[in-house]
Amino acid sequence: MTDQNPPAFNPHAFSEQERAAVYRAIAERRDMRHFSGGTVAPELLARLLNAAHQAPSVGLMQPWRFIHITSLELRRQIRALVEAERLRTAEALGERSSEFMRLKVEGIEDSAELLVACLMDGREAHIFGRRTLPQMDLASLSCAIQNLWLAARAEGLGMGWVSLFDPQALAALLGLxxxxxxxxxxxxxxxxEFYPRPMLVEEGWAQERPLADMLFENHWGEPS
Structure with a gap:
């Protein structure tokens, strides 16, 4: 039996193979903590950063700034800041402290490359799209990081986002x-290898929730 209502042709759509690749990159992206050393060719790193730079930004403010860490001593200092915050986080977690301390939370000294993503200074001058939602600068930078993440996965590279640090201490260390x-x-x-599921799920720290729990219709809390 043939489909009586085939989907209309969309001239702007990618090919079926291209669409599958996009959705695969999204589905298989992982927040990686385990790295195998190696290197990233300069031209590949440039390609990934250019993908990040093509992210959307509110008012075209492009608030992202990336610092490429090539100093081994700086790597060690950044890792020390992360370790200090890891201990403070464990203390704040109370009864889950021991469980948390067993988790691997970073790969700073193991990964081939290290970048620090920052919000630029002077952001208050950008009002378009931010007058009532100033946090859209953070949303724009997050889009750039996600672009980088998906491009890295498509290239077969892992990426991990580490947020365990005192931002003022890291800003001082890097001269922001x-x-x-x-x-x-x-x-x-x-x-x-890439984790088959998010690492925190694999380690039993948390469980993913289905989209249905987070999708409402017309008003908050009304199931779609």
Whole structure:
């Protein structure tokens, strides 16, 4: 029996194979903590950063700034900041402290490349789209990080977003100007394998919730 109502042709759609690749990158992206060393070719790193730079941004403010960490001493200092915050987080978690301390939370000294993603200074001058929602600068940077993440997965590289650090301490370490803020320490590089599910699910720390729990219709709390 043939379909009586085939979908209308959309001239703007990618091919079926291209669409499948996009959805595969989204589905298989993982927040990686385990890296296998190796290297990332300079031209590949440039391609990934250009993908990040093509992200949408509110008012075209492009608030992202990326610091490429090439100093081994800086890597060690950044890892020390993360370790200090890991201990403070464990203390704040109370009864889950021991469970948390067993988790691997970063790959700073193991990954081939290390980047710090920051919000630029002078963001208050950008009002378009931010007058009532100033946090849209953070949303724009997050889009750039997601672009980088998906492009890395398509290239077969792992990436991990580390947010366990004191932002003021990291800003001072990296010489950020007043008003600029570090948002993410990004570990990037080859991995021996990708986690089949998010690592925190694999480790029993948390469980994913279905989309149905988060989708409402017309008003908050009304099931779609």
């Amino acid at each position: 100007p007043e008003g600029a803020e570090p948002l993410a320490v990004l570990c990037l590089g080859p991995v021996s």
